[in-house]
Amino acid sequence: MEESKAIVLFSGGQDSTTCLAWALERFEYVETIGFDYGQRHRIELDIRPEVLTAIRQSFPSWDKKLGEDRVIDVTVLGQISDTALTRDVEIAMLQNGLPNTFVPGRNLLFMIFAAAVAYRRGARHIVTGVCETDYSGYPDCRDDTMKAMQLALNLGMDHRFVVHTPLMWIDKAETWRMADVLGGKVLVNLILDKTHTCYNGNRTEQHVWGWGCGNCPSCELRANGYRQFSCELAA
Numbered sequence: 001m002e003e004s005k006a007i008v009l010f011s012g013g014q015d016s017t018t019c020l021a022w023a024l025e026r027f028e029y030v031e032t033i034g035f036d037y038g039q040r041h042r043i044e045l046d047i048r049p050e051v052l053t054a055i056r057q058s059f060p061s062w063d064k065k066l067g068e069d070r071v072i073d074v075t076v077l078g079q080i081s082d083t084a085l086t087r088d089v090e091i092a093m094l095q096n097g098l099p100n101t102f103v104p105g106r107n108l109l110f111m112i113f114a115a116a117v118a119y120r121r122g123a124r125h126i127v128t129g130v131c132e133t134d135y136s137g138y139p140d141c142r143d144d145t146m147k148a149m150q151l152a153l154n155l156g157m158d159h160r161f162v163v164h165t166p167l168m169w170i171d172k173a174e175t176w177r178m179a180d181v182l183g184g185k186v187l188v189n190l191i192l193d194k195t196h197t198c199y200n201g202n203r204t205e206q207h208v209w210g211w212g213c214g215n216c217p218s219c220e221l222r223a224n225g226y227r228q229f230s231c232e233l234a235a
């Protein structure tokens with residue numbers, strides 16, 4: 001049974017919603033985990049249950065496999081970090097070439113908590129939407145980081161977890177395409193209407209590519225990817 005159980009790191013954004021669909025297609029039983037890290041915009045946390053409800057309602061075969069959702073309190077991360085995601089400051093590039101939206105240790109910490117929950121819940125698989133392809137060079141999203149993390153978790157917990165990163169080598173247009181393959185127009189529309197990825201927490205403007213300010217790096221990626229995806233559909 002452990003072989004067919006997965007824990008998905010689920011933030012309520014486009015990427016993790018696509019990863020959740022990917023896991024629901026692949027495994028017999030899937031639970032979700034989210035994190036309250038003191039993020040400046042609570043909209044992400046508010047949106048999660050709505051996305052899950054929409055998935056349950058739109059895909060009865062996935063509903064049967066979708067188990068418990070939990071939100072883990074890691075607000076201590078917000079207390080010790082000074083970044084554009086946890087403080088009210090402008091998004092900017094730092095001298096070291098990283099954007100100030102980088103929260104040091106965030107994904108590493110998330111993986112440790114996800115593995116601790118997977119251990120307790122008897123799940124072998126951990127699924128995360130990290131991606132090396134068109135991101136801002138976050139070092140904790142790299143393939144090597146995740147491979148090292150899998151090794152550290154397996155050694156440190158004396159267990160055999162498998163970390164899955166279905167989006168690692170694909171760009172945003174391909175992420176939309178993956179959603180289309182997994183759940184067709186219904187899933188693509190659900191992601192457009194329900195998910196949230198904007199760094200500025202803007203949920204008042206709806207564009208063809210979804211909700212968001214339209215100007216932050218995350219909105220730009222999402223909009224460009226969707227444009228490319230919809231052009232291919234039209235061609």
Ligand code: ZN
Binds near residue numbers: 212219
């Ligand atoms: Zn935005």
